[in-house]
Amino acid sequence: MTATETTNSLKESKDIYQNGYAKALELLHKCASKDGFLASPTEKTNYRRIWGRDGAILGITALMTDEADLIDAGRQTLQTLAAYQGPHGEIPSNVDTASDRISYGGMAGRVDANLWFIIGCGEYWRATGDDDFLDEMIPAIEKVRFLLGAWEFNNRGLLYIPETGDWADEYIHNGYVLFDQLLYLQALRTLCAIHRARQNTEDHALREKVSRLKHLIRANYWFVDDIIPDDVYHEILYKKGRKAATKCAASYWVPFFSPHGYGYRFDSLANVLVSLLDVADDERRDNVEKYIRNTVMTDGEQLLPAFAPVIKPMDDDWKDLHMTFTYTFKNEPYEYHNGGLWPMISGFYVADMARRGKKDIAERHLQxxxxxxxxxxxxxxxxxxxxxxxxxxxxxxxxxQGWSAAGAVIGTCALQGKSFFRIGDRDE
Known part of the structure; x- marks a missing residue:
């Protein structure tokens, strides 16, 4: 590369960095409809709808921008989702308000839409102080709370997630999925904060539930040699899982376990959230960061994949993955959840790096x-x-895609010292 080419390349990178935030805000405005945030303004399948998880993430992101019309779209999103709540408390996966078509999920319901709804309501209320909004949402929130308790099934503190039951809806994980337990923890923290504000007292049973869930996550999703944690969910299963965990022991948080055993692929979003939500201690954070640098990003790539390593046709899991789709197969190697690189996930990673004072790393990833x-x-x-x-x-x-724009906004605002989650472990 010549000196001129190098100069032009640096200028182009600088221009992209400067324009990225403005372009992302522009797209968020295009996603904002009268009924709330669309997943995308693109006329494709069901993306031009109000989505539970996408809408909540965009709504919380809007709170970081301080732009009144975007914040209002976030509020309207939650009100729309509550208006279309199912008879048992189900928050829609997505809603087409023009035709009143509602989806609560595909072959299985979307558990994470319910979790993001509670989190989104709490974050909007905490940021705005809008008690009237909270009063309006409480009946819907309480119905979701009851439903989530039922989804524990055995009343032992962890949600059981069916296959296709969260954002990775065409990937092969199920059972006690770490990602959803982390959202459950944040939802319970949110309920604690709401109860304290409304009742001017603590819900001690709820606080104990939050504390136990944090211990369950720390004990069951991180393997350490020759140690059986006090809060292990099933001792025999844990021992078998640890024995098979040749690569992830003391390196990263495992993605799930079920009656059939443990999963071992690296779940990027879960491993970021476990730090961002202050479940991980500094030693485990550092170990995960080392694993990302040495194994997940071996080619120097600065975006995180949904899951790693990639499942290929010669792998044992390929047959199951190849059967897990609704309309067309999306998970060819390096595509979609199967090794695709996601700006949305990387936005949360930037937020975590910024929060931990690793500004240079955060800026490189934001670029x-x-x-x-x-x-x-x-x-x-x-x-x-x-x-x-x-x-x-x-x-x-x-x-x-709205939440690709959100990834850029989350990262930019985090580097300015703003938090995505205002409700934290202090609210337990």
């Missing part, structure tokens, strides 16, 4: 989020792709 969001789709720049192909590094998935 890569902007570069990914700026990729051309359908002949236009700034396509905000849903994900990036893990080996070709090309734009993939749905165009103008």
């Amino acid at each position: 890569k989020i902007h570069e990914a969001n700026s990729l051309v789709m359908d002949g236009e720049p700034w396509g905000f792709p849903e994900y990036i192909h893990g080996s070709k590094h090309s734009a993939a998935g749905t165009r103008h």
